[in-house]
Amino acid sequence: MGESQGAAVVNETDLRQILDHFSKTQYRARDGSSKVEGFERKCLALFAKDYKYSVILNSNGELCGHYPGKLVVLEYMLGTDGLLGERDHVESMYDVAKLREMMCRSRFARCRERFVMPVILCDGKHICRSATLSGGPEIYGRSGFNYFFSGGESAEPEDEETFTSLSRSPSTSSNDWPLFDRYRGQDIKLLKMLSVTTVCDLMLENKKVKFGVNVTSSEKVDKEHRYSDFCLLSLPYPGCEFFKDFRDNGFNGVNLFFDWSQDFVDADLSIPDRVATATGIDWHVYRSWDLVRITQNYLKLLLFLIKDGDSGVLVHCISGWDRTPLFISLLRLSLWADCKAHANLSAAEILYLTIAYDWLLFGHNLCDRLGKGEDVFFFCFNFLKHITSDDFSLIQRSRRHRASSRADSESCLEPMVLLDLEESRKHKLGSNSSLSSNISITSISSTSSPILTSVQDSSSKEETRNGDIHQTSNGAVRYNVPKSSIHRPESAKQTIIQSATSPVAVPRSCRRSSADMAKSTSSACGRPEHIPEESLRKQRLDQVRMEFNKIYSSVIGPRYAMEPSTGLGSVIGSLVTKVGLKGGRGQYV
Known part of the structure; x- marks a missing residue:
């Protein structure tokens, strides 16, 4: 099942084709086509370079309409040469039929x-994705629909052991516990x-x-405490609508703040005390972080859980096709950069794999998001410049150059597709449209405070409160910043414009071309002598x-040129020409 690391599975044409298809059509498993099947074949070939895996069929979407037709379950990693070893002759680690039945x-x-x-798969631990828990209307609606079309027979045989162990006396205010317990x-x-x-x-x-109506729920508020055996982390993160503000702010996440005072925001950040302390991050001020900082810290937390934990991790948002692929993709790319996953893939191959598998085949609706200006997909890959330092690495290395790593990342000139700061300034001063989003952009005082720790008696069944910090019965610390206490400057507009026109570091002349870099990074993780370990x-x-x-x-760039009302087309054309991605006749190269 493995392939030689020297055999390239994808090229630039493949990347263009899949992005073009992705930007026009949302994937549906039942709408299979030869083109989509080609995407899936390439994904399987890329997985095969590094892993022994099993495939669970979802051909017509019978398991999930927006999941891949071929669901890949990674079992173990192959050698760094991409060749199979003695374990190739060992039977699959999973009973695939039983796993599919459980799904x-x-x-x-x-x-x-x-x-x-x-x-x-990293160090034998699964990183999983999903949507959040269904609410009553969806559970009853979907199960009833399934019952009707199955001729009155349940497609999911009852598991008496599970049903009995989870069943409890129904509360006086609810009679829905049998069906909730079952599913x-x-x-x-x-999960287990x-x-x-x-x-x-x-x-x-x-x-x-x-x-x-409560249309969805989550593990953290399951009133029957069915998920009490799990470590539950509440990490509230802005939804895809907020990335319209990211676009309107010149595609710049620095000094871009989410408005936590909105009425629908009622989840507080909650992290186990031991984990919160070990990360060295002051989680108490999470609502004062801009988009870049909150994404960085959440990614650090997820990487910490993967590195120090001894079991798998599940990441989900509501539907699991915007924020979830953002963090899954960042995790895959970060682990690849450390040679902890997909070690035999080139930069082009890992890019293809994460676009095809993490985004397209798991249902992200790029066409819709582009139309609404909710550029969470672009943010993901643009954000890579903010996680290049060894602070995000799972490999222990010398810290002697860490202080300058962020500055180096920001100062290097790379082929950027979006707004330069000067053009952004002109656009913003000429239009107020970028400031009229329903989700306000605010500037919050980020005055630091000491790392918070709290030690409570684990046998306590009640929450104890200390100001705006809550210690829960399962040992987690919940950080709740009252909405009325969030500080805003008198003019958020002024803050944004100043941010877009602040000085930029001069690009370093020693920057190597992408072709030169590809020579040393396109193969597996063997480290050439001339490349310092930390770089x-x-x-x-x-x-x-x-x-x-x-x-x-x-x-995607030419589509912005067709949006004269936004003023983005001329800006993109100017910037792309400057960095040499556009030919003299207006052709992108």
């Missing part, structure tokens, strides 16, 4: 039937089958409410970002 049984437990699915019990069994013990919830809400991660991530910017400018 089928548990799918109604989660929103849009997007059940828990392992997507990354959430199967969901828990699937995959050895997942930590759940990271990116929702801003405790429950998603539409028209006054390999940076060079690998820079190569991915540059490759992405190149294809994005040629495939």
